[in-house]
Structures are given as C-alpha cells and as structure tokens.
Amino acid sequence: MESFTRSASVKKNKDKSQTLNHTHLPNVKKKETFLRLKLSSIHTSHNWRNSSLTGIDLTLIREPPSSLIIPPHLFDEYEMNSSYVIISDSKNKTISKKNRKSVQLNTKRENSPDQLKDFAIEGIPSQTHKKVFKRPEFINTVKPRISIVKKTNKPEPHNESSVKEIIFWNWLGMIKTSNGFEIYPHRSQFKYYVGKGNNGSLVNHILKSRFWWTRTDCIEEANFVWTQLKNKTILDLIPSYKNCLEKDLNPLTLDSKIPKTLLNENQETFGFKLILESNSFLNLNKNYFLVADSIKTHNRLPNNNCICNKKEMFKNLKIYYDKVGIDIFDKVPLTFHxxxxxxxxxxxxxIDSFTEGSTWIIKPGEATNRGKGIKVSSSLNQIKELISRRHENRTYIIQKYIQNPFLINKRKFDIRCYALITSFANQLQGYFFKDGYLRTSCKEFNIKNTQDxxxxxxxxxxxxNHEDYGKYESGNKLSYYDFQKFLNSIxxxxxxxxxxxxxxxDIVKESIACAKNLINEEGKMNSFEILGYDFMIDTNFKVWLIEINTNPCLELGCSYLSKVIPDMLDNSFRIALDPMFPxxxxxxxxxxxxxxxNLTNKYILVYSSLSSN
Known part of the structure; x- marks a missing residue:
C-alpha cells in the first residue's frame, strides 16, 4: 500500500511538472553561442581561410607571419595602428583601439577556432553562465587606457605633448606612404651594429637615444648595420623585390586628430612641407606589408660607386646630360678620363685643349677621398709623368682647374653639402639637407704656387695639419649665413x-637622376646612404660640382659642426629608419x-624615380 501511494505521488508530480512546462514557459528558439559568433557569420565576403593568414580569427592575430611580405589585399580588413595589446598568451596579438571591444579570447580549456566552427549552445544563458563566462580580463599585461568620449560642443584641448605625438605619427605615415609600405605592429627591441672609424661614437649616441634600439657586437643579428665601407654580406641578406610600386590617385589623408589649421601650422613649423609640397612627392598604394622584426638594412647602397667614384660619376653624368640636352661642362669643369x-x-x-699657363688638377679615377693622390700642375711634362705611373686597376682624371675661384679674404674655399638617397623596392628617392658649410683654406690663393x-x-x-688651422674661422668652417654676411660686407x-x-x-637632383637604374640595380628591398657633395663657386657666382663622396667626414671639428652633423644624422634616421622600425x-x-x-625636418625631397618631375 505504501509503495502504491509513493508511485502515485511521483506520477502526480511528474504530470504537474509537464503541465507547468507547457503552460508557463515560453517557446525558446535555438540561438547561436553567446560565447562566440560562428566564423561563417563574420565577413562572409572574404575567404580568410584561403589567405596567407591561415587559421586566425578576424579579431585575433596569434603571431606575426614568418614571411617578410603580407599580400596587400589584407589592408582593407585592418585599420593598421602602431599600438597593440598582448593578451594572456604572449603570442596572441591584436590591434587595440577600434577593435578592442570586439576581441574574442579563447578560454584556457577552449578548443581551437576550427574545432569550434559549428559550436553553439541552445537555450537562454542562466545566471550561472553569466558568472562563469564573465568578460575576459587582460592578464599579466598593462591594461590599455580606454578614453571615454564625452559629448560636448567644445573641442578637446590639445597640449604640446599630445600634438607632438600626433605630428610624429603623421611624419611616419607620410614617409611610409611615399614608399608604398605599411608595418606590422610590434613590441620588438631592434638591434644595431656600428663599425669603427669616422666618429662611429656619434652614430652610436644618436641610435642609443632611441629607446627601442639596443647595440650589438654581432653584425649578423643586427637589424641595422652602419659601417664605413659596404658590407657585401649584409647587403646579400637584404631581399630583392622588383614588384612595381603604384601611384594612389586618391589625395593623401593623414591622421587628423587635431584641427586642420593646427595640423598645417605644425607641418610648416616642423618642416614637413619640404617633402609634402615637393613636386617629387608621391602618394603610393601600400603594396608591401613589412614585419619589422624580420627586416635588415644597411647604410650603404649596393652600387654607390656609380656616382661616388670620380670616373664613374663623370661617365654617368655625361650620359645623363647628353640625354637631356645639357652640356656637362656647364656643371662640371672640363674633364678627361x-x-x-x-x-x-x-x-x-x-693635349689639344692644353694651353701654356693653364692649370689642371690630376686625381685618381677610382674611389679616394680626403685629398689623397691629388696633384695640381701647369706643366704638360709633369702631367705626362704623373699619368705614366701605372698602378694596377688605376686610371686618372685630368680636370681643368677653376682659375677664377671666388675667395673669402683672399683664401680659397669649397662648399660641403649632404644628400640622402633611399632605395625601397623599385623606387629611388633623393633628399637634400638644407644646412651645409664652407671649408676654407689656411693660406692665401696663388694660382702659380701649384706645389702647396x-x-x-x-x-x-x-x-x-697646418699651423694656422682655425686661425681665421673656427675649424676653418663657415655657415651659409656667415657667408651671406661676408657677401653683404663686400x-x-x-x-x-x-x-x-x-x-x-639642381645639380644634386641631376646627379641622383643619373644613377636611377644603377645605384640599386639589384632591386634591394631597403637600403640608404648619406653622401657628401663638394661644390665650388667662381667669380661669376656660377656653381661647379667637384665630387661626390661616400662615407663623408662626420668629425665635429668646431661648434657649428657640432650642431649641423648630429642634426643631419638624426634627420636621416627619421626618414630611413624610424618609419620602418617605429x-x-x-x-x-x-x-x-x-x-x-627634435621633430624638425631639414631635408628637401628633390627626386623620386617614379615621378615625372
């Protein structure tokens, strides 16, 4: 009887439960998981599994690709930004800022995205689910600062520091756009190697001031190598790419988080318009997506001899000037190789051009600098004797001496200028540094005294080496402004x-143009070089190109050079290194x-091999 009663009670409760289920609970539709959307519902217009970034979620990049180049069509899906957050696993990287709220994180025990492809939970999440599956936290990382945007009619004030940050990123964006590449976000510590000689300590000091660089004595592991001479081993490690860069017909748009008037004012103040407003500036499609950790670069161009070698400079300039219909001897003194x-x-x-009393300068045809092997002579017999001294692989340049040089207090001088040439993929760009200096001689000019x-x-x-060095000018140097004062005084x-x-x-631009198809004929992905140009002025104030030097002197011989040369080097690195290694x-x-x-730019963009100007 007791068993029957218990059975009837259970049956009664069961019937009651069924009745309640049908009468009080609403109909529930099947829903997708509240943990993660199905991958098939995200960006169905693009097949990500067939891309080079295989097996990733749209909002989660697990690790940088091993290859140097990522196909350009991926740019449309990402809004590249220099900041990113490492979440939980150090390999998991994602772009913060706009995508931060959409970041989906795998829990520790969760299977891979491929295994969860069709994973879904039916029903309505209970309070228990909400407690267990709470919003993911940033673990073992610095939490990003999330700014709360307040609705206000007044624009937010910008302090000097925040404006400089925006200007700095605009600078990097401008240089990257002109070279057609973008950089994969990173948190790397890059390594540089500086060889001995020619004030390598100054180069080290400037690179050391960039906190994301560290010096190494192992040249093979360095991302950037600085040496006096070309290092063929390093150049061989730089890949070659000859894929064409293409112009972007859309106007250049830079990050404008500050009012346009303030942006334009700062671009003017910091010298950005020396590049932006150049006829050679191009807005290029970003055809290359670089992984900075994998990049190597060198401060030497593969075939710099084509303009730094005296005989090659003369030969290639003549070919160029003949092609454009200009007499080379309007730019360079009369020369014979x-x-x-x-x-x-x-x-x-x-000999047919030699006249009695004319003066000539005899130089080694091959790469020499610092005045080595140079002789001045007015005697034909002496010139014959000089060029008869045969040396293996040695040729000579005989050049007409400028017999009416413009003088400063009866002393001869020349002008030292700096240019920067960058080579990226199939584009050569040339920049001219606004500041240079005059180098004066210690003794009064006398055309007849050819031996001194x-x-x-x-x-x-x-x-x-002269006892009067520095007697008339500090370090025998004058600035352009000092020279103008002298012109005014006379x-x-x-x-x-x-x-x-x-x-x-103009001559600097033409000299770079003549090297367009020579200086990086191997199509190295990225390299650059700082060149020293020497000019003279005659009494008609006509400018003459004397020579172009690789490895120009970086010694700080006076207070003026202590300002000009460090500024030039730092500015060069802001163009050639910082955009690629931000x-x-x-x-x-x-x-x-x-x-x-110091964000002030003093380089003028004077040449682009992809520009018609």
Missing amino acids: IETGISDRNFQVF KFVHLTNDAVQK GSNVDFFNDIFPQIV PPESHKRFKPWVKSC
Missing part, C-alpha cells in the same frame, strides 16, 4: 639662398621620448 696613360685617345684630346696643397685643397684632412648684391643655393639643389607606442618611455625629441 685617362685609362691607358699617354697613349690613351682621351689624352690626345687633352694648403693653398688648393680645402679638405679638412689636409688643412688641419657690397655684393648676391643672395646665397636665392642665387647660389638653387644651383646646388617605436612601440604602448611603451612607458614613448611619451617622454616624443616630448623631448
């Missing part, structure tokens, strides 16, 4: 910056660094 001594055909042409090198050779390596109406400076810029924005030292660094 002698390869086989007095029997050389060009030497016979030289202190009269004729203004190279620092020569003049610093009653000259010549304006250096309007009459002389443009002639120099600082990590999330690093605690980033804001103080930007606040204290």
Whole structure:
C-alpha cells in the first residue's frame, strides 16, 4: 500500500511538472553561442581561410607571419595602428583601439577556432553562465587606457605633448606612404651594429637615444648595420623585390586628430612641407606589408660607386646630360678620363685643349677621398709623368682647374653639402639637407704656387695639419649665413639662398637622376646612404660640382659642426629608419621620448624615380 501511494505521488508530480512546462514557459528558439559568433557569420565576403593568414580569427592575430611580405589585399580588413595589446598568451596579438571591444579570447580549456566552427549552445544563458563566462580580463599585461568620449560642443584641448605625438605619427605615415609600405605592429627591441672609424661614437649616441634600439657586437643579428665601407654580406641578406610600386590617385589623408589649421601650422613649423609640397612627392598604394622584426638594412647602397667614384660619376653624368640636352661642362669643369696613360685617345684630346699657363688638377679615377693622390700642375711634362705611373686597376682624371675661384679674404674655399638617397623596392628617392658649410683654406690663393696643397685643397684632412688651422674661422668652417654676411660686407648684391643655393639643389637632383637604374640595380628591398657633395663657386657666382663622396667626414671639428652633423644624422634616421622600425607606442618611455625629441625636418625631397618631375 505504501509503495502504491509513493508511485502515485511521483506520477502526480511528474504530470504537474509537464503541465507547468507547457503552460508557463515560453517557446525558446535555438540561438547561436553567446560565447562566440560562428566564423561563417563574420565577413562572409572574404575567404580568410584561403589567405596567407591561415587559421586566425578576424579579431585575433596569434603571431606575426614568418614571411617578410603580407599580400596587400589584407589592408582593407585592418585599420593598421602602431599600438597593440598582448593578451594572456604572449603570442596572441591584436590591434587595440577600434577593435578592442570586439576581441574574442579563447578560454584556457577552449578548443581551437576550427574545432569550434559549428559550436553553439541552445537555450537562454542562466545566471550561472553569466558568472562563469564573465568578460575576459587582460592578464599579466598593462591594461590599455580606454578614453571615454564625452559629448560636448567644445573641442578637446590639445597640449604640446599630445600634438607632438600626433605630428610624429603623421611624419611616419607620410614617409611610409611615399614608399608604398605599411608595418606590422610590434613590441620588438631592434638591434644595431656600428663599425669603427669616422666618429662611429656619434652614430652610436644618436641610435642609443632611441629607446627601442639596443647595440650589438654581432653584425649578423643586427637589424641595422652602419659601417664605413659596404658590407657585401649584409647587403646579400637584404631581399630583392622588383614588384612595381603604384601611384594612389586618391589625395593623401593623414591622421587628423587635431584641427586642420593646427595640423598645417605644425607641418610648416616642423618642416614637413619640404617633402609634402615637393613636386617629387608621391602618394603610393601600400603594396608591401613589412614585419619589422624580420627586416635588415644597411647604410650603404649596393652600387654607390656609380656616382661616388670620380670616373664613374663623370661617365654617368655625361650620359645623363647628353640625354637631356645639357652640356656637362656647364656643371662640371672640363674633364678627361685617362685609362691607358699617354697613349690613351682621351689624352690626345687633352693635349689639344692644353694651353701654356693653364692649370689642371690630376686625381685618381677610382674611389679616394680626403685629398689623397691629388696633384695640381701647369706643366704638360709633369702631367705626362704623373699619368705614366701605372698602378694596377688605376686610371686618372685630368680636370681643368677653376682659375677664377671666388675667395673669402683672399683664401680659397669649397662648399660641403649632404644628400640622402633611399632605395625601397623599385623606387629611388633623393633628399637634400638644407644646412651645409664652407671649408676654407689656411693660406692665401696663388694660382702659380701649384706645389702647396694648403693653398688648393680645402679638405679638412689636409688643412688641419697646418699651423694656422682655425686661425681665421673656427675649424676653418663657415655657415651659409656667415657667408651671406661676408657677401653683404663686400657690397655684393648676391643672395646665397636665392642665387647660389638653387644651383646646388639642381645639380644634386641631376646627379641622383643619373644613377636611377644603377645605384640599386639589384632591386634591394631597403637600403640608404648619406653622401657628401663638394661644390665650388667662381667669380661669376656660377656653381661647379667637384665630387661626390661616400662615407663623408662626420668629425665635429668646431661648434657649428657640432650642431649641423648630429642634426643631419638624426634627420636621416627619421626618414630611413624610424618609419620602418617605429617605436612601440604602448611603451612607458614613448611619451617622454616624443616630448623631448627634435621633430624638425631639414631635408628637401628633390627626386623620386617614379615621378615625372
């Protein structure tokens, strides 16, 4: 009887439960998981599983790809930003800012995204689910600062520090756009190697000031190698890419988190318009997506001899000027390249040009600098003797001496300028540094005294050995402004910056143009070089190109050079290194660094091999 009663009670409760289920609970539709959307519902217009970033969620990049290049069609899906957050697993990287709220994180025990492809939970999440599956936290990382945007009619004030940060990222964006590449976000510590000689300690000091770089003595592991001479081993490690860069017909748009008037004002103040408003500036499609950790670069161009070698400079400039219909001897003094001594055909042409009393300068045809091997002579017999001294693989340049040089207090001088050439993929770009200096001689000019090198050779390596070095000018150097003061003092109406400076810029541009298909004929992905140009001025204020030097002297011989050369080097690295190896924005030292660094650009963009100008 008791068993029957218990059975009836259970049956009664069961019937009651069924009745309640049908009468009080609503109909529930099957729902997708509240933990994760199905992958098939995300960006169905693009098949991500067939892309090079295989097996990733749209909002979660597990680790940087091993290859250097990522296909350009991926840019449309990402809004690249320099900041990113490492979440839980150090390999999991994602872009913060706009995508931060959409980041989906795997729990520790969760299977891979492929295994969860069709995973779904039916029903309505209970309170228990909400407690267990709470919003993911950032573990073992610095939490990103999430700014709350308040609705207000007044624009937010911008302090000097925040404006400099925006200007800095605009600078990097401008250079990257002109080269057609984008950088994969990183938190790397890059390594650099600096070889000995030519004030390598200054180069080290400037790189050391960039907190995201560290020095290494192992040249093979360095991302950037600085040496006096070309290092073929390093150049061989830089890949070659000859895929064409293409112009973007849309106007350039830079990050404008500040009012346009303030942006334009700062671009003017920091010298950005020397590049942006150049006829050679191009807005290129970003055809390359670089992984900074994998990049190597060198401060030497593969075939720099094509303009830094005296005989090659003359040959290639002549080919270029003949092609564009310009007489090379309107830019370079009358020159003859002698390869086989007095029997050389060009030497016979030289003899026809030689007149009694004319003065000539004889130089080694191959790469030399610092005045080595240079002789001045007015004697034909002496010239014959000089070029008859046969050396293996040695040729000679015989050049007409400028017999009416413009003098400063009766002393000869030349002008040292700097240019930067960058090579990326199939584009060559040339920049001219606004600041340079005059190098003066210690002794008064006398065309008849051909034996005294202190009269004729203004190279620092020569003049610093004279007892009067620094007697008239500090370190025998004058700035452009000092030279203008001298012109004004003698009653000259010549304006250096309007009459002389443009002639120099034109010749620099033409010299880079003549090397367009030569200096990086191997199509190396990325390299650059700083060149030293030497010019002279005659009494008609006509500018003459004397030579182009690789490895120009970086010694700080006077207070003026202590300002010009470090500025030039730092500015060169802001063009050639920083866009390719940018600082990590999330690093605690980033804001103080930007606040204290010098962002002023003094380089004028004068040439692009992809531009018609």
